[in-house]
Amino acid sequence: MTEVSSWRKSTRSNGGADSSCVECRVTWRKSTRSNGGADSNCVEARQRAEGFQVRDSKLGHDSPVFALQSADFVGLLEAAARA
Template sequence: MIVNQEIHQRADWRKSTRSGDSNPNCVELAPVAGSFLVRDSKLSDESPVFSLSQTDLTGLLRTAGNA
């Protein structure tokens, strides 16, 4: 599900510390009401935002870790 702009702007976005400050090619996560929002960090507030359940986020992270 794509999230509306108001929720997107109020979210507490976090980026992995492994990506460092100089690497904009990351995703950011924000916990919201039992789910997680995901966006492209290089696009910031202009990025599409997707809402994932904890199960879906875990699957995404496992898949990304094996890539």
């Protein structure tokens, strides 16, 4: 998997010049099986304290994010390896 990172701004930021705002880096890892083509079916994943999150790499930040427990994420990887 390769890393894809971006900055996320706090939803409490009002966008004004004097607003105190925090941005944090969120790192997604893209599957090495992604060929970058328009027809590639690929996912990105990131580890969270409570497990993992998975999203569609083509949609990026517009993708729905699915939360998985660690055991479920391992099961997903095992099923994908068999496919």
